[in-house]
Amino acid sequence: MDLSTPPPDLYGRPRPDRFIQRLTAFGDRYNPAMGGPLLRRSPHRAEPRPTRQIQLVVTRHESVADDVVELHLADPSGAPLPGWQPGARLLLTLPSGRERHYSLCSDPADPRHYRIAVRRIADGGGGSVEIHDELHVGARLTARRPRNGFAFCAEPAVLFLAGGIGITPLLPMAREAARLGLDWRLVHTGRTAGSMPFADELRAFDPRRVTLLTDDRDGAPTAEALLAHAPAGAAVYCCGPAPMLAAVQRALDASPARSLHFERFGAAPVLDGHSFTVRLGAGGPELPIPADRSALDVLREIRPDLPYSCHQGFCGTCRLRLLSGTPQHRDRRLTEEERAAGALLPCVSRAAEGETLVLDL
Known part of the structure; x- marks a missing residue:
């Protein structure tokens, strides 16, 4: 992934984010890898506020290909929706409580509606089936405002x-x-x-x-x-x-x-994985995690109600609390402070060969 050009603002604001630009420049100057002083997060610094929720109503539900439906989503009052840029995702909370990420495929210049397209996966986690079968015109749901982890840098x-x-x-x-x-x-x-x-x-x-x-x-x-x-x-x-x-x-x-x-749009293959064990609670059952499977996939075999969304350590939906053990964090979501406090994303996090992770589940 080419990171030579900073991506646009994660939340789709059309103007350059001056704070992020200054922060990037500051980080480049003081990055330990560049010889600068090591920066540590202050323990007194407040955690980032969660992205605010928005209310949406389905205004269109139409088949656009075999097993693919298109949804148009709008503000129930007709107000303009938060802006976004190409590549942005929308995190939807469905009426069932399931959370799922979907890429926006409408025109960012249109502030009145979002468009997503969803392929039906009959043997998946149920989110796509719910959207196909239940989320018809007039249905209400909530979402987090769009975020962009796949920004278009407009190279020549x-x-x-x-x-x-x-x-x-x-x-x-x-x-x-x-x-x-x-x-x-x-x-x-x-x-x-x-x-x-x-x-x-x-x-x-x-x-x-x-x-x-x-x-x-x-x-x-x-x-x-x-x-x-x-x-x-x-x-x-x-x-x-x-x-x-x-x-x-x-x-x-x-x-x-x-x-x-x-x-x-699916889970990444496990690279350099080792087999380890997950224990459910201090005295609970132990589950072996093969070298080529994620802990989340194994956990969902006995707990199919466990929430998840991206399978990539991006959204944080599957977050669990670690009681003991030494994990290998491979996510792109948790801060070092959150990890130190016991947060773990089982969709990507692993452990060394033979290690046991005890989870509060």
Whole structure:
């Protein structure tokens, strides 16, 4: 992931965030890796306030592809919604209490509604099924205002690679690239034409810049073939299944592209994992965690009601309290103070070979 250019404001504000700019400059100057003094968080400093909730109502619920529905969400009073930028996600709290992240795929210039697209996963955690079957027009739900962990940096040359429902965060990026007059290309792949949402919107762009590929007609594309669409020196933005992302990462160096930004819509594969054990409470049962599975997946086999959302250590929905043991934190959410106080995200956190983590569950 190319981090040479700071991303836009996480909350979608259109102006540069001067505080973040100053903070970034300060961090660059005093980063211990750059030889500066080590900075420590003050124990008296208040924890960040949680992102405020917003109320939403479903104004449209429509099928846009095989097993994919499109939802339009608006403020119940018709008031403008918080702004956002391409790549942003919306954390929804469904009527059942489930929390799920979905990429916004509408136009950031439209302040009156958000749009998301959800593929039905019959054997998933129930969130997509609830949205398909129960969240019809008029349904109310809450959300956190949009946050962006997949920011579009608007490099002069860009290639967008989407696999299936992975088109959702890339569609607003392509719209922005066209508006800015960038040298861009987009490739959307899917199993069949009927499985690919927003094909008509994509065809409305410059047809010389957009390629739609289906496995049944064109065969499964290789990463090398996908990256061959990149303009020289392009930044690649990729969203799709884990095998697609892994293949693109391996093939990047030999391609015309220069950098890669990516977002998964599923759990990342476990890398360098070791088997360990989780105990439920001080005297509870012990569960072996294999080297290639997450603790969350194993825990949900006996506690299917455990909340979760992103599977990537990003949202914090699956947070549990650690009673004892030495974890390997692999999340991007918790502060050092939260970890020291016993917080743990079992979707990504692990432990050394043979270690036992005791969880308050």
